[in-house]
Amino acid sequence: MTLFDRYIKGVRFLLPTPFTIAIALTLITMVFAIIWPWSNTTIIASNYTEKFTLVIQFWNKGLWDTNGLAFAIQMMLMLLLGHVFALSPIVEKGIKRLLPICKTNARSAALISFTTLIISWFNWGLGLVFGAIFCKKLLEYAHDKKLPLNAGLIGAAGYCGLMVWHGGISGSSLIKIAEPGHLTTLVSPQYEHQVPHLIDFKSTVFSSSNLIITAILFLVLPLTIYFIGKKVKTRIPEEYKLSSKKVINKKLIGAERFDHSKITGSIIGGLLLVLCTYLAISHPNTLSFRFITPNFLNLSLLALALISHGSITNFLTASESAIGGTVGILLQFPLYFGIMGIFQTTGIIQDLSHFFQHISSEFTYPIYTFFSAGLINFFVPSGGGQWYIQGPLIIQSALEMGIPLHKSIMALAYGDQITNMMQPFWALPLLGITGLKAKDILPYTFLLMLVGIGVFVFGFLFL
Numbered sequence: 071m072t073l074f075d076r077y078i079k080g081v082r083f084l085l086p087t088p089f090t091i092a093i094a095l096t097l098i099t100m101v102f103a104i105i106w107p108w109s110n111t112t113i114i115a116s117n118y119t120e121k122f123t124l125v126i127q128f129w130n131k132g133l134w135d136t137n138g139l140a141f142a143i144q145m146m147l148m149l150l151l152g153h154v155f156a157l158s159p160i161v162e163k164g165i166k167r168l169l170p171i172c173k174t175n176a177r178s179a180a181l182i183s184f185t186t187l188i189i190s191w192f193n194w195g196l197g198l199v200f201g202a203i204f205c206k207k208l209l210e211y212a213h214d215k216k217l218p219l220n221a222g223l224i225g226a227a228g229y230c231g232l233m234v235w236h237g238g239i240s241g242s243s244l245i246k247i248a249e250p251g252h253l254t255t256l257v258s259p260q261y262e263h264q265v266p267h268l269i270d271f272k273s274t275v276f277s278s279s280n281l282i283i284t285a286i287l288f289l290v291l292p293l294t295i296y297f298i299g300k301k302v303k304t305r306i307p308e309e310y311k312l313s314s315k316k317v318i319n320k321k322l323i324g325a326e327r328f329d330h331s332k333i334t335g336s337i338i339g340g341l342l343l344v345l346c347t348y349l350a351i352s353h354p355n356t357l358s359f360r361f362i363t364p365n366f367l368n369l370s371l372l373a374l375a376l377i378s379h380g381s382i383t384n385f386l387t388a389s390e391s392a393i394g395g396t397v398g399i400l401l402q403f404p405l406y407f408g409i410m411g412i413f414q415t416t417g418i419i420q421d422l423s424h425f426f427q428h429i430s431s432e433f434t435y436p437i438y439t440f441f442s443a444g445l446i447n448f449f450v451p452s453g454g455g456q457w458y459i460q461g462p463l464i465i466q467s468a469l470e471m472g473i474p475l476h477k478s479i480m481a482l483a484y485g486d487q488i489t490n491m492m493q494p495f496w497a498l499p500l501l502g503i504t505g506l507k508a509k510d511i512l513p514y515t516f517l518l519m520l521v522g523i524g525v526f527v528f529g530f531l532f533l
Contacts, residue, residue, distance in 0.1 A: 088398055088451050088495055092405040095449065099409045100125050103416050110417030125412055132411015133404050137255045138458065141246060142403040144364035145454045146396040148240055151371035152195025153392035154385065156203060158378030165204050169211045175219045176299030178208055180292040183227035187288055190231025191238035193371065195395075201228030202500035209307040209504065218304035225506045226514035227295050229497050232490035233522050234287055235453075236483035237280055242454035243461060243479055244274045245364050253475075256462045258414060264469050271359035273476040279533040280480060286525050294521050298514060332380035339376030346370045395499060399452065406455040414462060423466040432473055436481040437530050439464060443485025451495040453486050484526045491519035 086094075104121045115121040132138070155161065168185070172178035182204050190197025205228040212219045235241060246252050253265040274280060322330055346369055353361035379385040413419040430438050443460060450456045460482060468478040490496055492515065494508040501508060 089401055091449055092402045092455075096129070096405050096409055099412050100129065103128075103412050103418060106416070106418055106421070108416045108418070109420050110415065113416070125416070128412045128415040129408040130411075131415075133408040135407045135411065137252075138403065138407035138410075141364075141454065141458075142399055144368060145242060145403070145452075146399045147368045148193070148364065148371065149195035149399065150389065150392050150396050151368060151375050152193040152197075152240075153199045153395055154375045154388045155193075155371060155378055156196050156199035157388040157391060158375065159380075160378040161200060161203070162207075165200075165207050168204070169208060172208055172211065172217070174217075174299070175223070175302070175304045176296045178212075178217075178219060179223050179227040179299040180296040182208065182224060183230050183295045184288065184292040186228055186231040187234055187291060190235045191284065193240045193367075194232065194235035194238070195240070196371075197231035197235065198229075198496065198499060199392075199503075201231055202503040204228055205500065205504045205506075213307045213309050216306055218306050220299065220302045220304050221307055221504075221506060222510035223295065223299055223302055223514050225500060225504055225511040226518065228504075229500050229511060229515060230291055230295070230491070230518055232496055233291065233487055233518065234284055236487040237275065237284060237480065239271075239275055239362065240367060241275070241483050242452075243457040243483055244271070245362065245367065246454075246457065247274070247475075247479060248360065249363050253465065256410075256458075257465055257469075258417075258420070261466060261469060265465065265475070268360070269476050269479070270355070271362050272357075274480060274483075276359060277476070277480075279529060282533060283484075283525060283529040286528075287522065290521060290525060291518060294518060295514070298517065329382045332384075335376040335380050335382050335385055338382075339373045339378075342369060342373035343377070346373060399454070402452060403455055403458070406450065406452075406458045410458050410462060413459075419462050419466060422463055423470065426463070426467055427471055432471055435467065435471060435473055436477055437527070439478055439481040440485040440488075440526060440530065443482045444489040447486050447489045448493055451490075451493050453483070456486050457482070481530070484529075488519055488522050488526065491515035491522070 100122075103125045104118055108115070113124065115124055168181060171181055182201065186197055186201035186204065189200050205224050208224060209219065209221060211217070236243070239245070247269040248271055250268050252268070254262045257265055328334055346366065349366060349369075350356060350361045355361075375388075376382075376385055379388060413422075426435075426438070443456065446456055446460055450459060461479075464478045464482055465475060467473075468475050492512065494501075494512070497508060497511065497515075500506070501511075
């Protein structure tokens with residue numbers, strides 16, 4: 071049994087499904103809150119029974135927090151609409167035009183990684199599905215052209231976009247802190263006056279340091295994959311058994327013609343795209359990119375998805391195929407909100423904040439945040455869910471230590487995305503589409519993770 075076979079077996083043995091982990095974290099948090107001495111002196115509980123009752127109340131209040139639920143819907147739509155766009159004929163045609171460039175294993179892997187990285191930086195849902203579809207199309211193309219490839223390396227190249235997504239335009243924490251008033255919902259009342267109304271993309275996504283780090287990753291990761299591709303063993307991929315699509319011919323009448331017309335979706339999507347353009351240029355802080363919010367991104371994705379599919383019927387069919395990927399967000403996020411409700415109300419978040427301040431300095435705190443976020447990502451494999459759990463702690467610690475908020479939040483974003491290369495949860499769509507196994511891609515994603523860690527630590531030290 072190889073090292074990575076042991077790793078896969080260990081992951082299967084130790085880590086159940088993310089939903090089960092969310093339930094386990096909830097129960098652990100409840101027990102922890104009951105036995106921990108609360109720093110919030112305004113809440114009085116004389117015994118464990120009263121504490122238990124209050125903890126359940128705090129959890130229930132956080133579970134149905136309206137701000138949190140709105141965030142969950144925003145993230146679901148971002149994943150859904152990105153997935154729908156990736157399933158469009160436009161994306162498929164684009165991939166087919168790239169296939170003739172793939173003449174060797176190394177070039178193929180480098181091309182997939184570069185295109186997936188760029189697309190994932192714009193939208194992680196689109197990049198995730200695009201990488202998977204590109205991999206599958208390439209493996210089919212390689213079989214037909216008798217082109218020897220390393221399927222595991224190709225799969226890793228299609229998955230590496232998850233290394234840059236949280237530092238990109240659709241990064242969960244970054245788009246939420248750009249939303250007016252969001253930061254105040256994550257801190258205790260005594261800190262509300264210390265947090266800004268918002269932190270726009272000019273300070274995070276489009277900051278010079280983040281753009282330099284991202285550009286380095288765009289260069290270094292494809293080069294790394296290219297040189298690996300020249301060394302690894304290759305073989306001609308097996309033939310894929312493609313399922314034939316059933317075409318049902320029926321005479322369309324009345325409103326059915328409207329739904330199936332390829333002009334309808336294009337017109338509606340075009341009008342929405344005009345609206346997005348107007349919202350962007352009419353915003354008073356356009357140059358600071360303050361118009362970019364979760365709602366703006368979702369409206370833009372809806373417009374592009376409608377235009378790319380043409381008809382309403384095709385759009386809805388693709389949506390039905392993509393909706394399954396959003397189930398994890400729908401079921402897990404409320405549990406994370408409940409955990410945050412317990413931490414905030416009892417004052418445990420303040421105690422943890424003081425502890426981490428004690429063991430770190432202004433210089434080491436961002437690096438500590440980076441590695442701790444990477445570790446937490448194994449147990450909370452959702453950037454949005456992790457933001458709601460770890461975000462309040464990071465914000466309060468940064469405020470009390472005098473560290474710029476955007477620097478600490480970017481450290482969380484980098485840490486969350488880097489260990490996606492060893493957390494197989496988000497690789498499941500790619501594995502399902504390509505037929506690969508986790509052990510096929512993990513040896514290569516592990517190497518990419520090490521390279522990424524080097525780039526991020528370099529960024530912390532010098533940028």
